[in-house]
Structures are given as structure tokens and as C-alpha cells.
Amino acid sequence: MTVEKLRLIVEELPPELHSKVRSAKIRGNDLRLVTGIDDLASLAKHIHGVYQAPLVTMHATDDRAAEDCFKLYVVLSPRGMDAFVTIIAALEPRSQRFVSLTPQINEADWYEREVQDMFGLEAIGHPDPRPLVLYDDWPQGEHPLRKDFPLDRRPPRIKGEYSFTKVEGEGVYEIPVGPVHAGVIEPGHFRFSVAGEPIINLEVRLGYVHKGIEKISESTPYWRGIHLAERISGDNSVAHSTAYCQTVEALASAEVPERAEYIRTVMLELERIYNLIGDISGIALDTAFSVGAANGYLLRERALNLNECLTGSRLLRSVNVIGGVRKDLSANDREKTLSALVRLKLEFEDLVDLMVTSTSLLDRVETTGKLSTEMAVRLNVVGPVARASGVDRDVRRDHPYAAYDRLNFLVPRGAAGDVNARTRVKIDEVRESFSLIDQALDGMPSGPIRTVVENIPAGEMAMSLVESPRGELVHWILAGRERPYRHKIRDASFCNWLAMEEAVLGNIVPDFPLINKSFNLSYSGNDL
Amino acid sequence: MIVEVLQTILLVAIAPLITGIIRKVKAYLQSRTGPSVLQPYRDLRKLFSKGSVVSKDASWVFSITPYVCMSAILVAALLVPVVYARAFGFVGDLIVLIYLLSMMRFFMSLSALDTGSAFGGMGSSREMYISSIVEPTMLLSIFAMALVAGTTSLGDIADGVATNGWDLVAPTLLLAAAAFFIATLAENARVPFDNPATHLELTMIHEAMLLEYSGKQLALMEISSMTKLIIFLAILSNVFFPWGIATDLTVLSLAGGLLAFLMKVLVLAVLIAVIESAMAKMRLFRLPNILTVAFILSLLAVMSFYILGAT
Structure with a gap:
């Protein structure tokens, strides 16, 4: 077909x-x-x-x-x-x-x-050929992903300056923010041009946490590449490692045991739950709705404890191996998960009630940071951000992987494209995740949890898409000898950063942190 | 004389405690234990033992601002009745008080602009924008009380209202108190106007102006902000609801006055904490709405005094 x-x-x-x-x-x-x-x-x-x-x-x-x-x-x-x-x-x-x-x-x-x-x-003919990843002090003619650029090469630093877009006019001034921010968040530079409080231009400059992951991966054997993949964006470790494993499995044309697919699904959804609850609490925190935020982070903590209980890692590290998963879910694990989820579900609904009935909170999030459907399509935005703007796309349904083709779930969508819509979509996705875990635990077949994957043919290429909590991410591998010849990683954030530059236009400066939080993009995943 | 000085010292001394109590109550409401109520004292001690880093682009304005703020707030504290109704009324009345606070704000905004950092400029501009509505509200709401008592000295107002008893509980008093309470939240950078707990520079109003300060200078700025809050709470509790305040200098009435003052301030602190926990911060451009409401309330307070008939 x-x-x-x-x-x-x-x-x-x-x-x-x-x-x-x-x-x-x-x-x-x-x-x-x-x-x-x-x-x-x-x-x-x-x-x-x-x-x-x-x-x-x-x-x-x-x-x-x-x-x-x-x-x-x-x-x-x-x-x-x-x-x-x-x-x-x-x-x-x-x-x-x-x-x-x-x-x-x-x-x-x-x-x-x-x-x-x-x-x-x-x-x-590129309209904007300025450097994106390489920083100002990187010398000309040094291109890290070329094969003649050795892994341990440290080019000398040179003097250079990045030219930001200049907006001129009466009363227009620039606010440089970052790359180092107050609070424990990743580095990124935001250059605002404002006329009073309204933002008339925003330019995001990233690349401060470029770690050369694609280059390192070219010299990392497949079995160790999982550890690397888990660290691309620390809070999406299952999504990235699943995508990596699926790509390598596709290269070897290996069939993963069904039980392993179900376990991967459970882990992917656990990851989504703790991430999205964190996002929702962040919205409460940034509007200074402190009680909502405190309750939300408490729930996130419970979800993390459940993760640790099941896998020994709060951030679900080392769950995947090539050909399956590392650890089986015992009957005891199943019971623990189910009972923890029952409690989490009830408390999550309380949190949602608290947030959606607070008029002062709604006043902040409605109409803030609007991203129109046309713009979302034009920029190819992915994940909850795209769905909140009315784009009907979800990798789990459109390109099913793991056990998603055997489970029932809805793809929640919004229309307004504002902070409120994004929060609502995330709330609905958490509910779907609860149901997905229930279904996966019920329908989980018995059997082996991993298969041996060997003989990965060099010169072959394969790709895998996974719906991470932030949206669609891609791993693409051109196989070399026992390791990737070229490993292309594209995190969901890479697609969405430009959308934020659009969404903030016309909003006032004090609303920016809220809009930023509603996108909650990864710097590390973008910079690689 | 000694009592007046002592009560001013008391006011400054318990200012960090009140801030600590507000934080503690907020922590409880968020199901956290929270730091001890004494934490602000420890923070101040830490800051006072540190050196200050001053930007090389800063002028003398930046260096003198902490002292100007601190002195302005100390003089303001002298004018406020705390335990005993007679403050140093002969030095200045409520108009002096309002302008002492304005002076503090003026220097704070100037020093924020002085270092040329982007956040400082934003903080100053927002502070001025808000204060342009808060200041008349404050003035008018205390004026309403001045009309009731027939004097502009805060001590005399407190004394007059306290000795007149419950007869004076009129719409004027309640309307003016409500207006002044909203002004208190706005002036002291509390939710829904500002978020004192945030680390997001782009949303800050008051804090954005302090970002460049460190060490001893920051400690002075912090303690003057804390004292400013308690001055407002003292006005609220002693000018609008002065019952319980000592009107003579006997030990018994002073003790009663102290107890009454602490109780009233505590109630107000808890009220602020509850408000901060129950609502989100407002959008910057919505603030004039609520501030205008406060202004109208104070205007109504003055009008009701005339309409309902001055005695």
C-alpha cells in the first residue's frame, strides 16, 4: 500500500x-x-x-x-x-x-x-547566511563535521562579532538578555528590539552549549551511542535513545520483541508525563501563581520518584539497549505503577481545576504569545506547540513506532495558538499519557525483552522519528564500520525556536518569560 | 522623646521579621516548610559582611543612593506612630512622609539608569509608570483621614481617631483604608503588581532597579525596602485603625500599644501572604486598572466625608 x-x-x-x-x-x-x-x-x-x-x-x-x-x-x-x-x-x-x-x-x-x-x-541565495552554530570567535574555514577535521582539534580563537538585526526608529531600543540567565536554565542570548514595552523584533542566538554530539557519535560504537543519545537533551533521554535504537535496529533490519516495544511505550509516556507536568507548573510559576506552581512541582516530583522506582533513574536513563530494553517490568513494578498513577491522576485533576479556574492566571495566558496556524505551518513547528496552533500532527499516530499502533489515544489540538492553548494541549496530553500507560500495562505480552542485533551493514542508511514531549525528533544514521559514518540528530526544539521569534511580536517584554516557558524549548538539544 | 525614638528603632528592627513572616506563610500555603522567619536577618548580616562591586560606568549617584534611601526611610519612620500615638509630628506631617518616599523612589530610579544596564532602565520606567498613579492615591487616602481628624500630622490623626472611639468608623475610613491597602501592595512590589520572588529580570519592576547592587549597598537597599513595607503597614494599622495604640505614656498603655501594633501588623502580613498565594501577577498594562480603582476609592473617601456631613 x-x-x-x-x-x-x-x-x-x-x-x-x-x-x-x-x-x-x-x-x-x-x-x-x-x-x-x-x-x-x-x-x-x-x-x-x-x-x-x-x-x-x-x-x-x-x-x-x-x-x-x-x-x-x-x-x-x-x-x-x-x-x-x-x-x-x-x-x-x-x-x-x-x-x-x-x-x-x-x-x-x-x-x-x-x-x-x-x-x-x-x-x-540563502536570505540569511550568518553563522548559526559556530560562534563569533571560531575561525573561518574550520568545519567540524568534515571528515578531515579531527575530533580532538581545538581551533584557535579569533576576534569576531555577530551582526544582529538592527531595528531603528524613534524610541526603539535594544535589550540584550543572556546568554547567562538568573536561575538554573540553559544559556541562550535573546536580543529584543522594543518600542517602550511592546516587542517589535526578537532575535534568538543559540549555540552556547554546542557539544559536538554528531561528531562524537561518528567515533562511538553503536552500543555506546545510546549513552550519548540520552544526553542530547537530558529531559528527553528516553525519546532520544529510543530514536537512536530504532534507527540502528532498522539498519540491521532487526525485529524488536513485542514486550520490549510495550515497555518502551510505557517509558516514553512516563517521560512525557513528568515533562509536561513540569511545563504546566512552570506556567503557574512564571505568572507568580505560587500555590499552583508548588502543587505542580510536587506532582512532577512524584512522577520522578515513580521513574526511579521502576528504572533506578529519575530521568529514565539507561532504559533502552539496541534490540530492546535493559530491564523487564515485573508484576510488582506493574502494581506500583498503577497505584502511583491512580493517585497522580486524581491530584493532576485537582491541579488542573486550580489553574483553569483562576481568573487572574487566565487573564495572563489568554491571547499571550499567539502563533497563527499559517505561521506554524510555514515554519514547520512540531509537537504540542504546533497542535495548540491547530496543526494536526503527531508522530505516534502518523508514523507509529514502539507499541503505539496497538493502543488507542487522541491527539489533542487547540486553535488559538496562545499560551493558554499550549497549556491546555499539554494538560490533555498528560491525560492521554495516563491512559496510554494503563493500556500498555494491560496489553503487554509476555516474552523476551531484547534481541541480539549484529551485522549492521556499512553504507546503509536509516531514520527514526519519535514524538518526544517537545515534539517530533529525528535520528538519521548512515552506517559506517561498527559506528555511524554520519549521525544526524534533529531535536524538536530546532524547529520551534524560530516560531518563538514570531510568537512574541507585539507582546510586551514582561510577558516574554511566560511565552518562552509555554514553548519550553531545549537549548542543548538544539545546539547539539 | 525617648519613646518616639525607641518606637522608630522597633519599627526598623522588626522590618526583616515581617518580611520573613510573609515568606513563611507563603511557604506554608505552598506546602513547603520554608526558611526560618529569621532568614532575612541572616541575609542582611551576610550582605553587610561582603564588599560591594560597583560598575566602572557608575557615577556618584549610584554610590550615594543606598544612603539616600536609607536616610529617607529612617526619617519617614520617625514620622509614623507605632506604639505611642505621638510621633515626631512637629518635624513633618504626612505630606513630608509622601515626599520622603518619592525622594527614595527618585534616587532608586536614577541609580538604576546610572549603570546603563538594560534591566535597570526597564525597572525605572515601569516604577515611574506605576508610581504616577500610586502616589496620588496614597496622598488622597491619607488626606481623607486628615479631613476626619482635622490635622495632617500622622500622630495627631492616630491620636484623634483612637480617642474618638468607634464613632469614626464611617465609609470614609473604610474606603480610604481599602485604597491605601492597594497602594501598599503596589508601592512595595507585591503580587499582583510585582513578584518579589522571581528571578526573571524581564518581568521585574522593583527588583530590576536593584540588580546592579551588591554587598553592603544591596543590604542597605534591602533593609530600606523592608522598612518601607512596615511603614506602610504601620500607617495602615495606626492611622486607619488606631484602636489600641498608646495615647499616654504609662507602662500599661505602652505595653498594650505594643501588643496591639504587633497583632495588627501580623494580621496584615498574613493577609498579604494569602493574596500573593491566591492570585497570579497581573499583566503590566492591566495595572492601571486596579490602581485607578484604588484612586477612585480614595476619591470617594474624601467625597463621602463631605456628603455624609463633617461633624
Whole structure:
């Protein structure tokens, strides 16, 4: 079925594009089109437009050793089918330029800037070619993800300055905030241009916690890559490690035992619960609604204790292994989880009652930080943020993994796209997560919890999407010998940061922290 | 004379305690144990034993502001009746008090601008924006009481109202008290106007102006803020509801006055803590709404005095 649909995509290509496709292969649910670098943009634009296929990821590989060229990969996900279209284009030998997709596909913006920084490939026609990841004091011509850049290289620091967008006018002034903030949060620089209190421009500058994870992964054997994946964004460790494991399992064409899939589902939902309860409490905290915040954080703490009880780790580390999960859930664990969840559910409803009936809180969150549906689609926003703006997308339903295709759940959606809508969507998602865990524990089959995965063929590529608490995240691996040749990671936050720049416009400065909290994006996951 | 000085010392001495009590009650309402009520004293001791870091771009305004604030607040404290109704009324009346507070605010805003940090400027601008409505409210609500007592000296008002007994419980008093209470919350950076517990610089009003201070200077700024709060609570409890205050200098009535004062301040502190726990902070541009309500209340207080007939 999927294969036929994918074949149809190739057949439906207009003749002038059809002739540009050098090869079309279908592997699993992935249609791989190879084309020339000059036709990449038009082919991607066609599939993006005709099949309403959002950009899942775009990245480069350094194949100069074998084929004397760089390659670009554009992955799109056609709407309404559990399938992907990967367009592969090799740059001309020794060439370091390609035509930018951003003028046609808006959401390619940051991906191309990242490719420019990490591979030194120039995107011709990119509207904003400033560096994204590399910092001001990084010398020109040093591109970390190139294969001739050794892992232990520390380039000398140079003097440099980043040019922020300047907004000028009477009474307009700039507020620089960060990168170091009060409170225990990650570093990021926010440059506001304001006219009095209303924000007329916001520019987010990230990259302060760039750790070179993709580079490190290229020298990390698969079995240890899980530890790395868990640390991409500490509060999404199950989501990232699941995506990593699923990718490696797909590379080896391994079947994970069903029981392991159910256990992964339980863990993924436990992670969602503690994250989203934290988000909801954060909204109460930032509006100085202290009683709500205190109750919320208490619930989050209970969820973390349950995590520790089940796995020995509050943040659910070391749950996954390649081929399954590390530890089985005993009957005792099941009972403990169920009884803890019963209590958590009741108290969560109390918290929700407290928050949605507080008029002073509602007054703060309604109409604050609006992100329109058009803008959400245009920027390809993911996760609860997208759903609060009315975008109907959830990886768990659209590209099912683990045990999600055997469980029933709703995908909550909002319409207003403001802080209130985002909070409501998160509240509903926590409720769905409770139900998903109940169902998964009930329907869990007995059997082994892991299978041996070996013989991962070099040169093969695979990808996995997971719905993390922040939204869709992607791991893409091109296999090398016993370790990835290229490991592309795209956290949900990478898609959503630009949306925040849009959502704050017209709001007043004191409402920014609240809007920021309602997005609750990861800096570490974005910077990698 | 000695009593007047002693009661001022008392006022400053218990100021951190009141702040500690408010924090403690808030902690209880959030199901936390919270730090000891004495924690503000410890914080102050810590700050006083530290050196101050001053930005190289700061001018003399930045350095003198803590002393200006502290002196202004100490003089203001002298004018407020605490245990004994007669404060240093001959030095200045309520108009002096209001302008002492204005002076403190003026220097605080100036020093926040002085260092040129972005947050300080925002804090100053917001503080001025709020005070432009709070100040007349404060003035008018105490004026209503001045009309009732026929004097602008705070001590005489307290004395007059206290000795006249319950006859004076009129709409004027209640309306003015309500207006002054709202002004107290706004002036002292409490929820719903400001969040004294936040670390988010972008939402701050009062705290944003103190961000550049450290060490001893910060300690002075902190203690003057705490004293400012208790001055407001003292006015609220002794000018609007002065019953129990000592009107003569016998030991018994002074002890009774002390007890009554502590009780009233405690009740107000708990009330503030409950309000802070029960509601979220308001949007910045909604603040004029509630402040205008306070202003109207104080206006009504003055009007009702004339309409209901002055005796």
C-alpha cells in the first residue's frame, strides 16, 4: 500500500522533473530519489508543495574519501501516509556550493545555515547566511563535521562579532538578555528590539552549549551511542535513545520483541508525563501563581520518584539497549505503577481545576504569545506547540513506532495558538499519557525483552522519528564500520525556536518569560 | 522623646521579621516548610559582611543612593506612630512622609539608569509608570483621614481617631483604608503588581532597579525596602485603625500599644501572604486598572466625608 503510494509519487512527477531523477528506490517506507544538485531545489519544492510534505530533516555528508564530493539529503514526509521521501543530491566534485532551498521551502532556513557552518558548503541565495552554530570567535574555514577535521582539534580563537538585526526608529531600543540567565536554565542570548514595552523584533542566538554530539557519535560504537543519545537533551533521554535504537535496529533490519516495544511505550509516556507536568507548573510559576506552581512541582516530583522506582533513574536513563530494553517490568513494578498513577491522576485533576479556574492566571495566558496556524505551518513547528496552533500532527499516530499502533489515544489540538492553548494541549496530553500507560500495562505480552542485533551493514542508511514531549525528533544514521559514518540528530526544539521569534511580536517584554516557558524549548538539544 | 525614638528603632528592627513572616506563610500555603522567619536577618548580616562591586560606568549617584534611601526611610519612620500615638509630628506631617518616599523612589530610579544596564532602565520606567498613579492615591487616602481628624500630622490623626472611639468608623475610613491597602501592595512590589520572588529580570519592576547592587549597598537597599513595607503597614494599622495604640505614656498603655501594633501588623502580613498565594501577577498594562480603582476609592473617601456631613 505504502509502496504503491510512493511509486505513484515518482509516476506523478512532471516530465521535466521525472527526467532529472537519476534513480528511484524504495526501501521500507522510504522513497529515495537521487538527483543532480541543481535539480534538488525544484524536486524538493514539488514534493513539498504537492504532497504537503513538511521537511523532516536536511543535512549533508562528507563523501570526499569515496566519491570525491559532498552529498545533501532532504527528507520530506508526505501528508497522510506513513512514508518518507529522501532526495539525495551529490555536489559537483570539489564543489562547495549548492542552490539554497530556503526561498522555496521556508523551513529549510536553519538546516542550511547549519550545513554551511558544519560542512562549509555555501547555500547560494540563502536570505540569511550568518553563522548559526559556530560562534563569533571560531575561525573561518574550520568545519567540524568534515571528515578531515579531527575530533580532538581545538581551533584557535579569533576576534569576531555577530551582526544582529538592527531595528531603528524613534524610541526603539535594544535589550540584550543572556546568554547567562538568573536561575538554573540553559544559556541562550535573546536580543529584543522594543518600542517602550511592546516587542517589535526578537532575535534568538543559540549555540552556547554546542557539544559536538554528531561528531562524537561518528567515533562511538553503536552500543555506546545510546549513552550519548540520552544526553542530547537530558529531559528527553528516553525519546532520544529510543530514536537512536530504532534507527540502528532498522539498519540491521532487526525485529524488536513485542514486550520490549510495550515497555518502551510505557517509558516514553512516563517521560512525557513528568515533562509536561513540569511545563504546566512552570506556567503557574512564571505568572507568580505560587500555590499552583508548588502543587505542580510536587506532582512532577512524584512522577520522578515513580521513574526511579521502576528504572533506578529519575530521568529514565539507561532504559533502552539496541534490540530492546535493559530491564523487564515485573508484576510488582506493574502494581506500583498503577497505584502511583491512580493517585497522580486524581491530584493532576485537582491541579488542573486550580489553574483553569483562576481568573487572574487566565487573564495572563489568554491571547499571550499567539502563533497563527499559517505561521506554524510555514515554519514547520512540531509537537504540542504546533497542535495548540491547530496543526494536526503527531508522530505516534502518523508514523507509529514502539507499541503505539496497538493502543488507542487522541491527539489533542487547540486553535488559538496562545499560551493558554499550549497549556491546555499539554494538560490533555498528560491525560492521554495516563491512559496510554494503563493500556500498555494491560496489553503487554509476555516474552523476551531484547534481541541480539549484529551485522549492521556499512553504507546503509536509516531514520527514526519519535514524538518526544517537545515534539517530533529525528535520528538519521548512515552506517559506517561498527559506528555511524554520519549521525544526524534533529531535536524538536530546532524547529520551534524560530516560531518563538514570531510568537512574541507585539507582546510586551514582561510577558516574554511566560511565552518562552509555554514553548519550553531545549537549548542543548538544539545546539547539539 | 525617648519613646518616639525607641518606637522608630522597633519599627526598623522588626522590618526583616515581617518580611520573613510573609515568606513563611507563603511557604506554608505552598506546602513547603520554608526558611526560618529569621532568614532575612541572616541575609542582611551576610550582605553587610561582603564588599560591594560597583560598575566602572557608575557615577556618584549610584554610590550615594543606598544612603539616600536609607536616610529617607529612617526619617519617614520617625514620622509614623507605632506604639505611642505621638510621633515626631512637629518635624513633618504626612505630606513630608509622601515626599520622603518619592525622594527614595527618585534616587532608586536614577541609580538604576546610572549603570546603563538594560534591566535597570526597564525597572525605572515601569516604577515611574506605576508610581504616577500610586502616589496620588496614597496622598488622597491619607488626606481623607486628615479631613476626619482635622490635622495632617500622622500622630495627631492616630491620636484623634483612637480617642474618638468607634464613632469614626464611617465609609470614609473604610474606603480610604481599602485604597491605601492597594497602594501598599503596589508601592512595595507585591503580587499582583510585582513578584518579589522571581528571578526573571524581564518581568521585574522593583527588583530590576536593584540588580546592579551588591554587598553592603544591596543590604542597605534591602533593609530600606523592608522598612518601607512596615511603614506602610504601620500607617495602615495606626492611622486607619488606631484602636489600641498608646495615647499616654504609662507602662500599661505602652505595653498594650505594643501588643496591639504587633497583632495588627501580623494580621496584615498574613493577609498579604494569602493574596500573593491566591492570585497570579497581573499583566503590566492591566495595572492601571486596579490602581485607578484604588484612586477612585480614595476619591470617594474624601467625597463621602463631605456628603455624609463633617461633624
